[in-house]
Amino acid sequence: MRLLVIGGTSFVGRTIVGEALGRGHEVTTFNRGLTGKDVDGVEALRGDRSTGEGLRQLDGLVFDAVIDPGGVVPAHVLRTARALAGSAPFYAFVSTTAVYRTWNTASVDESTATWPGVADEEGDPADFEKLPFHKRGCELAVEQTYGPDACLIARAGSIVGPHDNLGQLPWWLTRTAEGGRVLAPGDPGRGLQLIDVRDLSAFVLDQVEAQAGGIHNAVPDGPNTTMGRLVGNCVQATGSNATPVWMDEGFLFSQGVQPWAELPLWIPDVPDTAGLRAVSGTSAKAAGLRTRPFGESVREVWEWLRSGGEVRTAPGTPPFGLSGDKEQQVLAAWDSREK
Structure with missing residues (x-):
């Protein structure tokens, strides 16, 4: 054609x-x-x-x-x-x-x-x-x-995927590659599409x-990964010693952590966003959509980044990711709360 x-x-x-x-x-x-x-x-x-x-x-x-x-x-x-x-x-x-x-x-x-x-x-x-x-x-x-x-x-x-121009998955990969304690949001079993x-x-x-x-x-016809598997796949792909620290959403909100923008792909478990984890992909599947295992995508995005791949966002696109200073502040607050 x-x-x-x-x-x-x-x-x-x-x-x-x-x-x-x-x-x-x-x-x-x-x-x-x-x-x-x-x-x-x-x-x-x-x-x-x-x-x-x-x-x-x-x-x-x-x-x-x-x-x-x-x-x-x-x-x-x-x-x-x-x-x-x-x-x-x-x-x-x-x-x-x-x-x-x-x-x-x-x-x-x-x-x-x-x-x-x-x-x-x-x-x-x-x-x-x-x-x-x-x-x-x-x-x-x-x-x-x-x-x-x-x-x-x-x-x-x-x-x-490779050549990502938003930077959500690349942020998680880059952050976990740094190692240490990584702030992780909500229920690790929360499904993602x-x-x-x-x-x-x-x-x-x-x-x-x-x-x-x-x-x-x-979209995949149903969740094809979870927040926990996403973080775990990132740790495995990068070979780092990162340890996720799972925090409940109420605490994260109290610390001013923003879903999606500061912790990419985090969808809060609130009624207004219930449908974000349940988009029907039945029509596309019937028309022939095939989706690969999500862990494969994570590995290949990391390979792309390691080979010199760079996230080039469109003009005006807000940056994704939690700053290192704020992450450490939230982790310290979480530790104080558990004592």
Whole structure:
């Protein structure tokens, strides 16, 4: 197939490009050339879809499908979809489960209500507070232009893997590699749903090759690891002497420790977040999503980091991780509490 990948230089896009080339497809990337090098073997086009003029490089080109792994501004995605509707019969968009409005239910599936979105809305791609609204607007831009049968909407959850551009799993690996007592949050048996970027990419390409339209939660069909196994896998992969100190969530909150931001991937056990551990992946599994053992992802992310891999976050992305000073303060407070 002849594929056009919007972006294609960072994390999900980069992995999709690599997978597509490995399958023998002809890949053209379209980006501004700002976030990284294009993968060897692609035809690289430069442009900026924030304006109509910025899409001129695509005039007259024909593709079998478009893959858009990182669109955030609805108007940009709408402009892209309209520009390509006559020259590419299928459009695959990687969205996020953050588009769902309610997370206090036992299960979240594709029928769960989403936040409202506007297909032609402009916005700041670094405005993460509006991400759920903007991603839903991007979905609508694709759906309204292509129709439901000629587009794929893959709603990913938390993504891990080599070339990570967020840094959640890399933070845990780097911290455990330092050794010593490591602050660990809540119940070690708390389930997590994490997808490897390579499994997500393979799923997207499978659907593109089949020209199979639809909306899928691209997540494992149920928890595929726990917080305890995640930390344990990190200790094992790094070969460190790190010892996790599991603290109850009430204590962590009393110390001002922030879930997700300071302790990445920690989802508190409160009613408002119950659905974050129970996103249905049934539809994607039925469509062919296959997921590797999570411990394999941890080992290979560590290998990537050791070989010189570096987390390169997008502009405006807040950093993840607890500072060393604050961790020591919380550990000292925990020790005092137990005496």
